[in-house]
Amino acid sequence: MDAHEIIKKPVVTEKSTRLLEMNKYCFMVDRRASKIQIKQAIEELFKVKVKDVNTMRVLGKIKRMGKHEGRRPSWKKAVVTLEPGNRIEFFEGV
């Protein structure tokens, strides 16, 4: 898989903003991607050294429209910890 296919978009929330202080960056990633793939993709895209990757599956919320029940897509979140001294500029602007 291509790096761009793995890393879909950054997660910008209050929680993820707080994690930035610990040099951790959150991304929405492809559900099929492994931690190794994610590490490689981040290193390739942002030219940084990754120390650790933690992933989690986020279940889509159940939403209903009247009596029809539906589900928002589930996705995978990756919290990427960088080696000290590395930064992702892209987030800086955020």
Added chain:
Amino acid sequence: MQTKLEKLEKNRVLLELEADPKEVADAFHQAYRKVVQKLTVPGFRKGKTPRKVLEQHYGKDVFLQDATEILVTRGYYEALIEHKLEPVDHPEIDFSEPLEEGKSFKFQAKVEVLPEVELGEYKGIALAKANPVVTDEEIEAELKALQERHAELVGADKTVLEKGDFAVIDFEGYLDGEPFPGGAAQGYTLEVGSGSFIPGFEEGLLGMALGEEREVKATFPEDYPQTTLAGKEAVFKVKLHEIKVKEYPVLDDEFAQSLGNFKTMEELKEDLKKRRLAEKEYQAAREFEDQVVEKAVEGSKVELTDTLIDRELNYLIHNMEHDFEDRGLKLEEYLKYSNKTLADLRAELRPQAERRVKTDLVLSAIAKAEGITVSEDEIKERLEYLLQFYSPATQEKMMKEQKENVVERIRTSLEREKTVKLLVDAVQKPESEEKGKEVKTE
């Protein structure tokens, strides 16, 4: 903040202001604090969004307007205090370059301020105070009025009605042989010769004997309010029941006693005189005050502008409107009735407005020059005094909603009173007035 003051014509001033980069940054920070409470970004609770995220989401300029406003307002008011300016209008704000973080910000404000008053000689104005005297004639007139008020109608032993008598009559009016509404009454007391009835009627009664019935012809005047009757000739059947005359009380001690705490006629006269004098003196003191103030104002120079005068005009017209409303009239109706436009009215009131504005300015300038101040205690005292005239509910409302206003008004009026007193005290009395010295000048 750096400020530069420049005077323009017509009481206007130009303020050149410059905020340094640090102040600009502060303003931006404040603007962010304000804006962040209003805008939401997905993923963040209201008020929790970091500044960068906000800027990215809503664009770089989200804070620009608020920051500019904050800076301008702060700078403007600081400048007002620094240069001790008293604006009478909203300022015109101008800036050539938009606000930018990290740079200093220059802007200018143009505003009209209270004009400077060139005080003339206001101390030692030479002016004689009128010395009120009560003449015997005035007392006589007062007594006459009293007599009139206490006069009684008594039956007269007369058989023929004469002018000046009071006739008790029944009457019924006919128009072309038909009775008309409002044309009849029984036991009506009419002063013959008073002209309260239509012309011809009272004259027709003269010479009537007691118990006599008579037909009187009288013509309604052309401008009679009831149009169905105007200009018509009517026949009245009249019966005379009684003749009464007005009996005036004799002006003696007894009469004096009946009026209250007087033993003799002399005492009553004395009292009347005293009261009349007090009244006149009060009036004279007021008039004197007005004259003194007028003189002081005349001697001073102020450059008035339309802004001030227009404001006063609005105030005057607003007051007029209220007056009319109290009488159940609308200002528009009044204008229509007297065939004037609002512009006419304004033009008419303009001299008055000018005078009032000038008087205000001069008096407050004098107060400033003389260091007249009003203490909190004085205000409190006056406030309590004034409050007692209102119902408890109104009192509470006033204290709650407009305390600031009320206190400010009291302060102004107390200051004015003091100033006027100072002016009056400082008046130079002409030599001939020495004798009248013991007369207290309020």
